Amino acid sequence: MTSTPPPLDTTQLGAYFALIEASSLLKHSVEQQLRDAGDLSYVQFQLLATLGDAPTGSRRMTDLADGVVYSRSGLTYQAQTLEKRGLVTRSQSADDERGVTVTITDDGRAVLAEVFPGHVGLLDDLLFAPLSRADVETLADILGRARDHMRQTPPRSAGARRRRKAAVTDDSQ
Amino acid sequence: MTSTPPPLDTTQLGAYFALIEASSLLKHSVEQQLRDAGDLSYVQFQLLATLGDAPTGSRRMTDLADGVVYSRSGLTYQAQTLEKRGLVTRSQSADDERGVTVTITDDGRAVLAEVFPGHVGLLDDLLFAPLSRADVETLADILGRARDHMRQTPPRSAGARRRRKAAVTDDSQ
DNA sequence: GACAGTTGCTTCGAATCCGAAGCACATGGC
DNA sequence: GCCATGTGCTTCGGATTCGAAGCAACTGTC
Numbered sequence: 001m002t003s004t005p006p007p008l009d010t011t012q013l014g015a016y017f018a019l020i021e022a023s024s025l026l027k028h029s030v031e032q033q034l035r036d037a038g039d040l041s042y043v044q045f046q047l048l049a050t051l052g053d054a055p056t057g058s059r060r061m062t063d064l065a066d067g068v069v070y071s072r073s074g075l076t077y078q079a080q081t082l083e084k085r086g087l088v089t090r091s092q093s094a095d096d097e098r099g100v101t102v103t104i105t106d107d108g109r110a111v112l113a114e115v116f117p118g119h120v121g122l123l124d125d126l127l128f129a130p131l132s133r134a135d136v137e138t139l140a141d142i143l144g145r146a147r148d149h150m151r152q153t154p155p156r157s158a159g160a161r162r163r164r165k166a167a168v169t170d171d172s173q
Numbered sequence: 174m175t176s177t178p179p180p181l182d183t184t185q186l187g188a189y190f191a192l193i194e195a196s197s198l199l200k201h202s203v204e205q206q207l208r209d210a211g212d213l214s215y216v217q218f219q220l221l222a223t224l225g226d227a228p229t230g231s232r233r234m235t236d237l238a239d240g241v242v243y244s245r246s247g248l249t250y251q252a253q254t255l256e257k258r259g260l261v262t263r264s265q266s267a268d269d270e271r272g273v274t275v276t277i278t279d280d281g282r283a284v285l286a287e288v289f290p291g292h293v294g295l296l297d298d299l300l301f302a303p304l305s306r307a308d309v310e311t312l313a314d315i316l317g318r319a320r321d322h323m324r325q326t327p328p329r330s331a332g333a334r335r336r337r338k339a340a341v342t343d344d345s346q
Numbered sequence: 347g348a349c350a351g352t353t354g355c356t357t358c359g360a361a362t363c364c365g366a367a368g369c370a371c372a373t374g375g376c
Numbered sequence: 377g378c379c380a381t382g383t384g385c386t387t388c389g390g391a392t393t394c395g396a397a398g399c400a401a402c403t404g405t406c
Contacts, residue, residue: 008293014363015309016296020314023196024242025323041362061385069197076386078362097373097386123189129320134186135315141291143191143306149303150198214392234355244394251362251392271354271401 027126033122038115043068043078045119048087051104058103060093086105087111199300204297211288216241216251218292219286221260224277231276233266260284 006014027042035039040046040048046068065075079102082088089110093099096130104112128136181189200215207213213221219241224230230238238248252275255261260281262342277285301309 008296011299011306011310012296012314013303014191014247014317015313016300017213017318018313019192019196019199019300022316022320022323023192024210025320026244028262029323043345043362058217062383069194072385073365073387074363080386081362093384096384097374098369100385123181123185126326127189127319128185130318131182131315133278135318137184138311139315140184140188142304142312143195145308146300147195147198150299151200153302160182166252216392235353245355246357246395247393253356254392266354269354269402271356271399 008023022127023024026123029126030119030122031143033118034115037118038111040111040115041073043070044082045112045115046089047075047078047082048104049110051088051102052109054114056103058101061100061102066100191283195300197297202299203292203295206291207288210286210291213288214251216247216271217255217260217286220248220251220255221281222277223276223278224261225285227280229276230282231274234273234275245268255281277346 020110031042033041034045038045046067047064050064050067051059061072061075061079064070064079068075079088079090080099081091086106087105089103089105090100091103093101131139204215207215207218211218220237223237223240224232232246234248234252235253237243238245241248243251251260252263252273256263258280260278262278263273264275264276266274303314
């Protein structure tokens with residue numbers, strides 16, 4: 001028997017629903033903007049942005065997948081798509097024969113630059129408009145803690161083959 | 174083009190990323206739990222929960238779609254799936270011949286009751302564990318406002334049929 | 347009542363997504 | 377070196393998703 005069907009109180013329920021709804025609404029809108037502005041899906045944008053943010057402009061597949069919270073197979077698919085469009089290149093990792101390093105190209109950076117203003121504008125309109133500066137800071141703090149906690153806490157029955165701790169590979173030095 | 178790439182400051186970026194990442198991580202974990210506990214996808218759970226929450230246990234398709242931020246066609250697909258499993262029924266609306274009313278069945282409620290404890294438990298572990306009571310309240314407030322704002326603000330291309338883009342030049346008539 | 351425009355839902359096709367299985371390389375024990 | 381096991385990525389099959397197009401019913405105007 002389930003000992004106690006632990007009822008979430010109204011506040012918790014409200015926070016949970018607000019989180020899910022807000023992120024869904026935002027994601028949908030952003031997705032449309034990205035599609036219009038640069039024919040990118042949300043994941044593709046996230047990937048390009050992640051790569052563009054990296055010092056070397058490149059990352060390993062697994063790290064990318066973890067970064068954007070995506071399945072490995074899904075990432076393979078998207079990486080292929082992006083490669084076909086010339087926005088990234090894929091090459092064998094230097095130190096690990098089976099590793100694949102994904103690198104953003106100049107075209108990729110160009111597309112990124114193309115969509116970014118609109119992206120930011122949309123965020124301002126939809127997400128930040130009704131929020132004060134303090135709200136945004138608080139939000140970043142609270143959700144940041146939640147995210148960090150979830151990243152550390154493996155799902156109860158992680159079916160994954162094995163969870164490996166990140167050994168931050170410091171690139172060229 | 175926009176000559177001013179309005180740069181989001183670090184805090185805004187942090188809030189945005191935290192929102193996306195937190196909701197993604199949460200959604201993925203919840204999805205697994207729902208799959209294991211009751212063979213439900215996240216949307217299906219949302220639909221059942223929405224119906225179970227309604228006084229009459231039923232809603233119109235469009236209202237459901239809006240509620241869970243979903244496409245109409247996607248909802249049709251899921252409603253069919255749920256109907257095949259006997260968790261909901263679909264019937265013609267009384268007042269509108271073309272409207273379809275979806276109603277949760279006893280089996281549907283049973284499945285809902287089956288997965289709910291685990292669902293709540295997971296939320297406690299993943300989302301609420303690192304947050305104080307005040308955090309949760311604040312979160313509900315801020316994200317609630319953001320959600321309400323987004324619900325009111327039609328996306329630039331709302332997709333409604335009557336809403337035609339100005340860019341389309343065939344303004345026949 | 348007939349008409350045109352609108353709305354509710356479904357069908358259709360194509361894209362995207364995931365988990366499981368598979369392949370290739372890596373690593374440790376012998 | 378050789379095997380067992382672990383890890384990185386891809387392939388495969390199936391499920392899910394969306395937008396556009398289509399059909400049926402509603403609405404207002406005349």
